[in-house]
Amino acid sequence: MVGVRTQDLHKVYSSSPPAAAGGFAPRPDGKKGKQAKVQIPALDGLSLEILPGEIFGLLGPNGAGKSTTVGVLTTRVRPSSGQAWVGEHDVWQEPALVKRLIGVVPQRPNLDFSLTAREILIFHAAYFGIGSKQRDERADALLEKFKLTERSNQMVRGFSGGMMQRLSIARAMMHDPQVLFLDEPSAGLDPQTRILLWEIIREYHQAGKTVLLTTHNMEEADALCQRLAIVDHGHVIALGTPKELKASIPGGFLLRLRFGRQPEDLIERLQGLAGVREVRAADTTGMDIYADRGGSLIPEIASLAANSGAELSDVHISEPSLENLFLHHTGRSLRD
Amino acid sequence: MNWKTFGAMLARDAHVARRNAIQLFLQTFLQPLLFVFIFGRVMVGSGYLPPQYKSLLLPGIIAICMVFTGIWAVAMPLIAEFQWTREIEDRLLAPIGVGWVAIEKVIAGMLQALIAGLVVIPLAWLVLRPGVEINIGSPWSFAAIILLVATFSACGGLALGCTINQQHIGLMFGMVITPMIFFGCTYYPWSALKSFPFLQKAVLINPLVYASEGMRATLVPQFPHLSIAAVLGALVCFDVLLLVVGLRQFEKKAVS
Numbered sequence: 001m002v003g004v005r006t007q008d009l010h011k012v013y014s015s016s017p018p019a020a021a022g023g024f025a026p027r028p029d030g031k032k033g034k035q036a037k038v039q040i041p042a043l044d045g046l047s048l049e050i051l052p053g054e055i056f057g058l059l060g061p062n063g064a065g066k067s068t069t070v071g072v073l074t075t076r077v078r079p080s081s082g083q084a085w086v087g088e089h090d091v092w093q094e095p096a097l098v099k100r101l102i103g104v105v106p107q108r109p110n111l112d113f114s115l116t117a118r119e120i121l122i123f124h125a126a127y128f129g130i131g132s133k134q135r136d137e138r139a140d141a142l143l144e145k146f147k148l149t150e151r152s153n154q155m156v157r158g159f160s161g162g163m164m165q166r167l168s169i170a171r172a173m174m175h176d177p178q179v180l181f182l183d184e185p186s187a188g189l190d191p192q193t194r195i196l197l198w199e200i201i202r203e204y205h206q207a208g209k210t211v212l213l214t215t216h217n218m219e220e221a222d223a224l225c226q227r228l229a230i231v232d233h234g235h236v237i238a239l240g241t242p243k244e245l246k247a248s249i250p251g252g253f254l255l256r257l258r259f260g261r262q263p264e265d266l267i268e269r270l271q272g273l274a275g276v277r278e279v280r281a282a283d284t285t286g287m288d289i290y291a292d293r294g295g296s297l298i299p300e301i302a303s304l305a306a307n308s309g310a311e312l313s314d315v316h317i318s319e320p321s322l323e324n325l326f327l328h329h330t331g332r333s334l335r336d
Numbered sequence: 337m338n339w340k341t342f343g344a345m346l347a348r349d350a351h352v353a354r355r356n357a358i359q360l361f362l363q364t365f366l367q368p369l370l371f372v373f374i375f376g377r378v379m380v381g382s383g384y385l386p387p388q389y390k391s392l393l394l395p396g397i398i399a400i401c402m403v404f405t406g407i408w409a410v411a412m413p414l415i416a417e418f419q420w421t422r423e424i425e426d427r428l429l430a431p432i433g434v435g436w437v438a439i440e441k442v443i444a445g446m447l448q449a450l451i452a453g454l455v456v457i458p459l460a461w462l463v464l465r466p467g468v469e470i471n472i473g474s475p476w477s478f479a480a481i482i483l484l485v486a487t488f489s490a491c492g493g494l495a496l497g498c499t500i501n502q503q504h505i506g507l508m509f510g511m512v513i514t515p516m517i518f519f520g521c522t523y524y525p526w527s528a529l530k531s532f533p534f535l536q537k538a539v540l541i542n543p544l545v546y547a548s549e550g551m552r553a554t555l556v557p558q559f560p561h562l563s564i565a566a567v568l569g570a571l572v573c574f575d576v577l578l579l580v581v582g583l584r585q586f587e588k589k590a591v592s
Contacts, residue, residue, distance in 0.1 A: 013592070074429065077592050096338065100431040110422035114352040120426075123351075126344035127430035171426070 001052030001208050002087040002101055002178040004073060009082035011043040011068050011234070042068040043079065044234035050212055050227075055205050057225030058214040059322060065234040066214035067107060070183050073212070074104045086179055100128070103172035107183040109164035111156045117167055118143065118152040121174050128175035142170040145200065162193050169197065173204065180204060182213040186220055198224055218322045230326055237329045245325050250277035250290040254324040255297065257287045258314035259305060266308050273300055280331075285313075290328065294319065341432040342440055348427075349444040363408070364452050368401045369463055375523070376464045390464045392559055394457075395551030396522030399485065401456045403547055404513070406449030406489025407496060410441050414497030415505065418589045428590050438494055438586040442579070445490030446483075453482055470555050477564050481550035484571035488543055491575055494582030498589050520544030525552060527560040543574040 015038065043065045050056040058066045071077030072084050075095040084091040086098045112120050121139040130138070143149045146166040156164060165188070172180060182201070186194045201224060205211050215221050221228055222242045230238040230245070238245055246252065259266070262285055270279045270289060275297060278290040291297055294317045305312045318324055353360060376393050379385040417424035427437050461468055472478050500508050519539045521529075526549050529536035539545050550567035552559055 071592070075434075075591070076425075076428065096431050096433055099429055102429075104429055106422075106425065108422070110425040112348075112423045112426055113421055114355070114423070115348075119351070123344060123348045124426060126347065127341050127427065127432075129338070129340035129344075129431075 002210055003052040003054075004048070004050040004056075004084075004086050004179055004210065004212060006046060006048045006069065006073065006084045007082055009043045009046040009069070009072055009084060010080045011041070011065075011072065011077060012080050013040040013042055014038070015040075042234055043072070043082075046082070046231070046235050048229055048236065048239075050210060053205070053208055053210055055201065055211040055213070055224055055226050057221045057228040058212070058231055059216065059218075059221045059228050059326070060214075060231035061216060061326075064231045066231055067183055068234075069231070070104075070181050070212070070214060074102055074181055075099060100175075101178045103175065103177035103180045105165075105168050105172045105180070105182045105185055107187070109161070109168050111159075111164055111167060111171070113155070113157050115156070116153050117148055117156055117159070120156065120167065121171055124171050124174045130175060138174055138176075142173060146170045147196070161188050162190060165189060166193065166197075169200070177209070179210040179212065182211065184215060185213055186215070186217065194220075221322055228322070230322075230329060232326075232330050238325065242322060245322060249325050249328050251275070251292045252319070252324075253291050253294040254318045254327065255289040255291060255294065255301070256282070256314075256316040256318075257289065257301065257312060259285050259287070260311040260313050261285075261309070262287070263308045263310055266305065266310055269304055269308060270301065273297065273304065282331075288327070290324075337436065338432045341430050342436055345427055345430070345437065345440045346444060349440070353444075353448065360448075364401065364405050365456060365459060368397045368456055369459060372397055372460045372463045376460075380467075387467050388559075390467050391469045391556045392525065392552075393523065394460055394464065394468060394470070395555050396520075396524075396548045397460055398453050398456055398555075399520070399544060399547040399551050400517060400522050402449045402453040402482070402485050403489040403492070403544055405452035406445045406486060407493040407513075409448040410445035410490050410493025411497030411500070411508075412505075414441065414494070414586075415500060415502055418498070419502045424590075434587060434590045435583055437590070438583055442487070442490040442494055442582070445493050446486040449486040449489045450482065453486065469558065471557060472555060473557055474554065474564075477568075478554040480568060481547075481554055481564070481571070484568065484575060485547040485550065487575045488547065488571055488578065491578035491582050492543070495578045495585060498582060498585035516542055516544050521548045525549070525560050526562055540570075543571070546570040546574070 046065060046069060058069060060066050068077055072079050073086065073091060075091055075098060078092065086101050089097045091098050112123070115123060118139055121142060122135050125135040125138060143152045146169065148163065148167060148170070151159070151163065156167060159167065169182070169185065186197055189197065201211055213224070225242060227239070227241055228245060229236045238248065240248070267279050267281060267287070270276060270287070275292040276289055277292065280288045282288050298315060302312050372393065375385065376390045380387055380389055414424070424437070428434055461470070496508060496512070519542050521539065522544065526536070526545060529539065546562070546567045549562040550564065550571065553561040553564050553567060
């Protein structure tokens with residue numbers, strides 16, 4: 001079994017991030033200056049250790065540095081500084097050896113349009129030096145598993161997004177890599193295919209393989225990952241099992257409130273309520289309350305607000321979730 | 337170096353070329369053959385051009401055909417695969433140094449250019465005959481030149497394919513390819529430019545000049561031509577330069 005490690009990775013793009021890194025990172029000033037050299041920091045001291053045989057998730061909003069991290073670990077993005085290892089091999093000292101150990105499913109399908117589905121798998125295996133008999137057997141088995149047997153001799157140009165995604169994953173598994181990287185694997189998949197994909201990832205993991213996936217889907221991270229790193233602005237802001245992470249949110253419940261008018265002493269008075277762990281002003285009229293209970297707090301909040309002369313205009317209650325965790329750490333929603 | 341991977345990538349390119357054989361054939365040979373027909377048959381047959389022009393034209397046509405087959409075979413897929421379809425990522429993740437992926441593209445392009453050159457000779461001869469006088473004096477010089485021309489075309493394709501943006505393909509044809517053909521001594525020998533001394537010197541930066549003149553020197557030495565040594569020297573320099581530039585550009589595209 002093979003683990004993955006990064007130490008203090010930094011990456012600054014001097015132009016917009018290329019396709020290999022997902023093609024997106026926030027522009028610091030939002031405009032393209034004539035002074036072409038726009039410096040876009042994508043990774044800012046990212047250190048991680050993914051244990052051998054673990055399903056590990058990188059969770060974060062768009063532009064957080066997830067795809068760049070995957071790019072560095074898969075030999076496609078050279079870090080500005082820092083180191084990365086797959087197993088015992090330094091990714092940037094021994095890239096060809098590392099490539100033998102990894103399988104990569106990119107965010108956007110990059111299938112070979114000049115080939116049929118089956119040929120894509122066969123040639124991929126040939127690049128890895130797998131003999132022709134074994135290639136045929138594996139290709140047939142994977143096509144079957146991903147329900148692509150019927151289309152196996154068709155050119156992939158006409159495939160739907162979901163079929164391309166399934167074929168990309170089959171291709172990444174073709175050389176039986178020790179570490180599987182999946183960048184946003186279920187983006188754009190229908191629920192049925194997503195469940196099929198999750199099953200296949202779990203099965204692959206049970207065979208002793210390490211899986212690293214990036215996602216901004218809470219449900220997926222929660223359902224699939226043994227450990228998670230929450231990434232924002234190019235570094236890890238929280239790390240642990242989904243359960244541990246959720247338990248780290250004060251109280252667990254999040255009540256997002258909005259008032260018509262917000263008297264100054266309201267925060268203090270709300271903090272005094274039983275079960276309330278933390279109160280934060282979200283903007284001029286909003287307030288986030290982390291608490292041990294959810295709905296049962298509402299009548300008390302409403303009457304307290306009324307007594308202070310503030311009118312409660314909107315309430316949103318969410319149960320303990322990774323979304324809340326992200327919000328707690330960054331003050332922003334994952335979807336922002 | 338991982339020969340199995342390298343061989344598999346070549347096999348993939350051969351497989352794709354076989355699949356597109358008819359399209360490739362038309363794309364490679366139709367234009368040169370039409371050109372040969374109009375200038376070598378119609379213009380000569382109707383007396384506008386002297387009969388010797390047939391033999392003078394043939395080496396230039398071979399050079400154009402080889403050079404553009406090689407450039408096209410390497411540059412066009414690279415432009416599309418790096419910028420749009422990203423198909424090449426599969427090979428960039430194969431267990432081999434990324435530079436070898438570029439070398440493989442060059443070898444595949446060279447093979448296509450060589451095949452194009454070797455096929456267009458008899459085809460053009462068929463269209464032009466009678467009256468074409470080919471005299472291969474030194475087969476070794478011819479082999480060396482045809483190999484260097486193929487290398488130049490594929491390395492040029494690598495350098496262009498990794499430098500030009502998809503939206504500038506039209507510009508590449510207008511600004512690079514067309515002037516290269518017209519100032520490439522393809523339809524006339526280099527010595528014909530002696531009444532234009534500045535132009536005669538300026539065209540020497542165009543590698544196609546050495547390809548055409550090299551073909552002329554080895555296939556139809558009865559016409560004036562640059563010396564074989566000068567042609568070989570210049571082609572070696574262009575091959576090395578374009579390979580170095582192409583590899584550097586390729587690595588820039590492959591690893592960000």
